[in-house]
Amino acid sequence: xxxxxxxxxxxxxxxxxxxxxxxxxxxxxxxxxxxxxxxxxxxxxxxxxxxxxxxxxxxxxxxxxxxxxxxxxxxxxxxx
Amino acid sequence: xxxxxxxxxxxxxxxxxxxxxxxxxxxxxxxxxxxxxxxxxxxxxxxxxxxxxxxxxxxxxxxxxxxxxxxxxxxxxxxxxxxxxxxxxxxxxxxxxxxxxxxxxxxxxxxxxxxxxxxx
Numbered sequence: 373x374x375x376x377x378x379x380x381x382x383x384x385x386x387x388x389x390x391x392x393x394x395x396x397x398x399x400x401x402x403x404x405x406x407x408x409x410x411x412x413x414x415x416x417x418x419x420x421x422x423x424x425x426x427x428x429x430x431x432x433x434x435x436x437x438x439x440x441x442x443x444x445x446x447x448x449x450x451x452x
Numbered sequence: 453x454x455x456x457x458x459x460x461x462x463x464x465x466x467x468x469x470x471x472x473x474x475x476x477x478x479x480x481x482x483x484x485x486x487x488x489x490x491x492x493x494x495x496x497x498x499x500x501x502x503x504x505x506x507x508x509x510x511x512x513x514x515x516x517x518x519x520x521x522x523x524x525x526x527x528x529x530x531x532x533x534x535x536x537x538x539x540x541x542x543x544x545x546x547x548x549x550x551x552x553x554x555x556x557x558x559x560x561x562x563x564x565x566x567x568x569x570x571x572x
Contacts, residue, residue, distance in 0.1 A: 421534055421538045421541065421542070422520075422532055422533065422534050422538065425534060425535070425537070425538060426519070426520075429520070429521050429522075433521075436521050436522075443484065443522075444522060445484075445536075445537055446537050447537065
């Protein structure tokens, strides 16, 4: 279950941030629905944290909508 | 526009610092709401808290208004500052205090924490 959810999230983020120099999805609790997402991308440059996180929410809109993601923690950075 | 939406808008735009959370500061029902509250308190923010749990429509209307899908949500003078991750990050870097001072003035710490209800 856990692996399946991560396998679903990872490609969505890769598609949204093809230039990412860092992209990680961690299942925080092992339950397959609490995730920590870390993305470093040029897309974040010049954006407020709110707008940076909005891009991540957009990328993960479907799993957020259908309840796959119960809780999401986000860390965004410029390219590393 | 619904009465609920209007009431939420009033809180967002009218309160110096609005925190939409699960539970209340006295009885927090979610670890992320706890993180946001803790970060705001650490910066001395005068928090006006709204519990979104009593009615699912509160969260629906709030997210429709803000375009932000998750709870908690923090607003300073009507501007969405973010959820728990962002508020924690800003508190840790000292930017939250700067933002509070810029938006609310140097005496912002004198405000008090309170809870308001958006249901009629």
